Amino acid sequence: MKKLVLMAVAVMLILAAVVAWETTREPAREPLPVNTRMGGDFTMTDQRGEAFHSDALKGQVVLLFFGFTHCPDICPATMARMTQLYKNLEAAGQADDVQMVFITFDPERDTPEHLSQYLTWFHEDIIGLTGSEEQVEQVAKQFGVVFMPVGEDSQGGVEFAHSDFVYLLDRESRVRKLYPVDADLKEMQDDLLTLL
Amino acid sequence: MICLRCFDRVRALGPLLALSLAVLAPLSHAGEIDEPELLIDNMWLRAVPPVSSNTAGYFSVTNTSDEPVTLLGFSTDIAAAGELHTMAPQDDGTRRMQRLPDVPVPAGETVHFAPGGHHLMLFRLTRPLEEGEQVELCLEFDVTAPYCLPFEVRR
Known part of the structure; x- marks a missing residue:
């Protein structure tokens, strides 16, 4: 009789533990949807002046941003935030398969050398891409990026109106999510980790 | 020059006292006691790579008076032009x-200069900015003497 009581208590404790675990654990995240209307292969020139094909990004989770280095507000702010996210991942030992990529839509001023100097200041791991006007227009079109020169500022520099999303690409270079420039870094990190 | 005197005090006396002095400085400069009082805080400049010639500055300004005030512009030694x-x-x-x-600052209201919105545009930096350094900018309003304050360089 005593054994039966003990067994019943044990079963109840196990059941209670299972119920507690089921009710307190975080629900499984839904996989991020694949955006089939954006992305695709492209060829450009990296900050070392060498040809770069998008195949080189396969196998890595990519944070992609389009901008121009003479942009004083949105672009450096976004680069700083992306770099912070990358450093957070580095600190957690999760950055090995993560790649940040910056594509300029101002190839006239953003030469490979200029891109190299600009991006290294943020982080040496960032890939910077420039190219011919045709290459830039093509890749921008593939990712739905809107940019247009809107004349000169008062100091003679070319101004651009531009969209400013950050793109999250999975290991197969498929677009999985777009973020506004002020998106929550924790949300981005959590999303990114589901793709690693 | 009120700007330099103000900044010297900022460096010598610390941020809190410095801000008080900054608020009072225009009053003493103008010799009037009925100028609108402005509270200015969270002043910072965007740190940018040395290869960048432009950057942006941010702050918040609260007009604690009953009179509207208008920000007309700013000046600084570290940029060839500011807008x-x-x-x-x-x-x-x-x-x-x-x-x-x-930029109007209505009576009793706060106007924020923040990334993605209003900002101070600094053209043609005269030297690279170091993260953490304090740079003086003088904010020019229509009815007060300039408010010269330290802006911290941050990423």
């Missing part, structure tokens, strides 16, 4: 930087 700008949303979903002739 008031904003990032204006366009009909096509893009955003575009636009120059503002001035």
Whole structure:
């Protein structure tokens, strides 16, 4: 009789533990949807002046941003935030398969050398891409990026109106999510980790 | 020059006292006691790579008086030119930087200069900025003497 009581208590404790675990654990995240209307292969020139094909990004989770280095507000702010996210991942030992990529839509001023100097200041791991006007227009079109020169500022520099999303690409270079420039870094990190 | 005197005190006396002095400085400079009082805080400049020649500055200004005040511009030794700008949303979903002739600060209200919105545009930096350094900018309003304050360089 005593054994039966003990067994019943044990079963109840196990059941209670299972119920507690089921009710307190975080629900499984839904996989991020694949955006089939954006992305695709492209060829450009990296900050070392060498040809770069998008195949080189396969196998890595990519944070992609389009901008121009003479942009004083949105672009450096976004680069700083992306770099912070990358450093957070580095600190957690999760950055090995993560790649940040910056594509300029101002190839006239953003030469490979200029891109190299600009991006290294943020982080040496960032890939910077420039190219011919045709290459830039093509890749921008593939990712739905809107940019247009809107004349000169008062100091003679070319101004651009531009969209400013950050793109999250999975290991197969498929677009999985777009973020506004002020998106929550924790949300981005959590999303990114589901793709690693 | 009130700007330099103000900044010297900022460096010597610390941020809190410095801000008080900054608020009082225009009053003493103008010799009037009924000028609108402005509270200015969270002043910072965007740290940018040395290869960048432009950057942006941010702050908040609260007009604690009953009179409207207008920010007309700013001056600083570390840039060849400075303008008031904003990032204006366009009909096509893009955003575009636009120059503002001035920025009103209505009585009793706070105006924020922040990334993605209003900002101080610094053209042609005269030298690279070091993260953490304090740089003096003098904010010029219509009815007060300039407010010269330290802006911290941050990423």
